[in-house]
Amino acid sequence: MHSSLSFDSYIFGNRLSLDESYRVAKGEAVxxxxxxxxxxxxxxxxxxxxxxxxxxxxxxxxxxxxxxxxTLILCRRLESPDLLFFLQLRANxxxxxxxNPMLDAAGDHEKLHKFAKMTWDKIIxxxxxxxxxxKFTTFHAYExxxxxxDVGKHHRNVIFRNDSVPDHAVSMFHAATEIDLWKQLxxxxxxxxxxxxxxxxxxxxxxxxxxxITIDGDPYDLEAWKLRDQFEPIVEMFQVKGSSECAIGFGTxxxxxxxxxxxxxxxxxxETQCIHPTSMVRDGLKLGLQYKEEIGFNPMDFGFIxxxxxxxxxxxxxxxxxxxGASGVFTAPAETRLSNSNRVNNTPGGLAAIWADQNTRxxxxxxxxxxxxxxxxxxxxxxxxxVNFESQQETHPMGxxxxxxxxxxxxxSIVAQKDPLEGPxxxxxxxxxxxxxGIALERVLDIYCSQSCSDEVFKVDLKTCEIDQQQGExxxxxxxxxxxxxxxxxxxxxxxxxxxxxxxWSTYDSIALGIQPPDDIPATxxxxxxxxxxxxxxxxx
Numbered sequence: 001m002h003s004s005l006s007f008d009s010y011i012f013g014n015r016l017s018l019d020e021s022y023r024v025a026k027g028e029a030v031x032x033x034x035x036x037x038x039x040x041x042x043x044x045x046x047x048x049x050x051x052x053x054x055x056x057x058x059x060x061x062x063x064x065x066x067x068x069x070x071t072l073i074l075c076r077r078l079e080s081p082d083l084l085f086f087l088q089l090r091a092n093x094x095x096x097x098x099x100n101p102m103l104d105a106a107g108d109h110e111k112l113h114k115f116a117k118m119t120w121d122k123i124i125x126x127x128x129x130x131x132x133x134x135k136f137t138t139f140h141a142y143e144x145x146x147x148x149x150d151v152g153k154h155h156r157n158v159i160f161r162n163d164s165v166p167d168h169a170v171s172m173f174h175a176a177t178e179i180d181l182w183k184q185l186x187x188x189x190x191x192x193x194x195x196x197x198x199x200x201x202x203x204x205x206x207x208x209x210x211x212x213i214t215i216d217g218d219p220y221d222l223e224a225w226k227l228r229d230q231f232e233p234i235v236e237m238f239q240v241k242g243s244s245e246c247a248i249g250f251g252t253x254x255x256x257x258x259x260x261x262x263x264x265x266x267x268x269x270x271e272t273q274c275i276h277p278t279s280m281v282r283d284g285l286k287l288g289l290q291y292k293e294e295i296g297f298n299p300m301d302f303g304f305i306x307x308x309x310x311x312x313x314x315x316x317x318x319x320x321x322x323x324x325g326a327s328g329v330f331t332a333p334a335e336t337r338l339s340n341s342n343r344v345n346n347t348p349g350g351l352a353a354i355w356a357d358q359n360t361r362x363x364x365x366x367x368x369x370x371x372x373x374x375x376x377x378x379x380x381x382x383x384x385x386x387v388n389f390e391s392q393q394e395t396h397p398m399g400x401x402x403x404x405x406x407x408x409x410x411x412x413s414i415v416a417q418k419d420p421l422e423g424p425x426x427x428x429x430x431x432x433x434x435x436x437x438g439i440a441l442e443r444v445l446d447i448y449c450s451q452s453c454s455d456e457v458f459k460v461d462l463k464t465c466e467i468d469q470q471q472g473e474x475x476x477x478x479x480x481x482x483x484x485x486x487x488x489x490x491x492x493x494x495x496x497x498x499x500x501x502x503x504x505w506s507t508y509d510s511i512a513l514g515i516q517p518p519d520d521i522p523a524t525x526x527x528x529x530x531x532x533x534x535x536x537x538x539x540x541x
Contacts, residue, residue, distance in 0.1 A: 001050070001308045007078070009051075011082060012081060018051075018311055024039070025038070032312050036332055038319055041423060043316075044315060045352070049315060050142050050157045050331070051123070052171075053170065057116035058075075058078070058102055059119070060115035060116075063110065067541070090151060091148075094148055095170070097176065115127060117168045129534060135359065137359050139361060140165050142198070144170065144181055151204075152204055159365070160193065160195050166188035167187065169186075176215070177215050178197070181197065184282065195231065197232050199302075200236045200309070202235070202266075205279055226299070233343075234371060235303070236304075238378075240378050248265075250277045252282070254444045256429070256496065260347050262404070284302065286441075288300030289433060289434065304374055306349070306351045306352055306528045307352060310326040310327075318351055319373070347378070350375055351378055352373060354368065355367055362415060368398075371398065378497060383416050383417075384398070384416075385398040385532075388411055389410055403533075404487040404488075412481070412482070412534075414448075415499045423472065423527070424471060424472070424474060426496070426501075429445060430480060430493060431445075435491075436489065445480075451472075457470070460523075465511065467500060492535045492536075493533060495530070502519070504522060
């Protein structure tokens with residue numbers, strides 16, 4: 001989520017500060033740039049507000065009494081919402097090496113570093129003011145944001161454990177690739193400092209997210225894979241630009257992969273503005289199994305989280321019924337949201353859920369490192385997923401890696417509870433991935449369905465968005481044993497829980513305006529939750 005400290009959020013017209021962002025997270029009502037009220041029905045327990053580190057120092061540079069004329073011209077252009085100016089800055093950022101507009105204007109590396117450090121220091125100060133252990137947790141965090149041609153992204157969120165942080169935020173102007181990022185952070189993160197990075201928006205990465213090359217086309221070597229394995233335990237599954245789980249045609253016929261897809265699959269010869277096989281999380285998981293056979297460990301054994309990525313200073317504001325857009329004046333008010341063809345595919349975003357003993361920085365960070373986390377499409381489904389072998393007398397939660405048992409099949413346990421303020425639960429599915437003779441395979445199983453495994457039996461009144469609360473389930477508890485289990489295979493398993501269909505935000509906006517919903521997008525949406533996987537390592541290793 002971004003505050004006005006991010007240059008794009010600022011260009012979109014957002015003027016709400018980091019402090020105001022946290023007020024929204026805690027449940028306060030705040031107006032967006034068009035006067036719409038943004039307020040969470042249920043406050044958040046924690047938040048990581050990840051402004052673009054490439055933006056750090058811009059506001060300080062604009063306030064500099066010694067600013068050059070070219071700097072002042074740049075700063076003046078930032079004050080007026082201008083989508084073309086934003087696209088121009090992004091295009092310059094996609095150059096290799098990327099252009100830094102403030103450096104081009106001021107020409108002084110030392111001064112720009114000082115300004116960027118001032119922003120980082122302010123962020124740390126505000127984060128600490130709002131951090132309230134046991135009640136509300138803030139993380140020191142930012143987004144590392146290398147840009148790609150045609151508005152592509154190869155971004156990562158950087159999250160720190162505690163107050164021990166580097167003295168500056170590493171941006172794409174410091175670190176050309178993700179490997180450089182990990183190395184520099186490892187060098188700068190001293191003492192009690194610890195960090196993780198989270199791949200973000202992989203569906204718009206033009207295939208780089210789970211490829212074996214960097215943004216500059218250099219191949220990963222063993223050291224690079226080890227760095228990724230060490231510092232990247234979780235990945236983003238869902239956000240305002242849709243789902244990054246899977247895409248039909250890439251080794252799957254899973255129809256749920258079509259839900260909230262921002263782009264379509266690449267056509268032959270197409271490189272950008274489309275989904276590649278190495279853009280989607282499930283494909284990354286399957287590649288991880290293959291890499292394990294090649295290099296001896298799995299560098300893509302990711303846990304799952306969701307996030308919003310809105311640029312309106314409204315963390316966790318994921319309700320469909322009062323979605324306020326994601327990009328300031330370009331997606332607000334409702335008339336603008338519905339008429340902007342480039343933005344109508346947006347969703348309100350996802351949420352990260354963490355199982356932890358305490359609501360503190362250390363406890364939550366520990367859970368992220370061990371991958372005891374799950375993602376949702378914005379709903380607040382509660383989800384537990386675990387496995388045990390009868391002979392081991394031990395239960396392993398989501399995120400675990402377990403050694404295969406030669407004599408017993410794995411038994412999985414799932415407990416899912418509906419969001420108290422949302423629709424009932426419809427279906428529980430289990431997704432298995434494994435390798436056979438070096439080929440990665442998958443299987444999607446419906447292991448529990450309420451009434452029917454088809455969502456067509458559930459009706460939504462598109463004039464009022466009312467649903468029958470008697471349909472579906474409030475809670476689902478189910479166990480499943482893998483009868484096809486082979487102890488010599490490496491495999492992963494994760495759970496997907498689906499709500500009954502409910503109105504999409506575009507339908508709510510249309511009802512409020514007294515018009516027909518757009519006919520080129522679904523009127524309803526199936527909200528979901530995804531557990532982090534459980535991996536079972538071959539008994540032969």
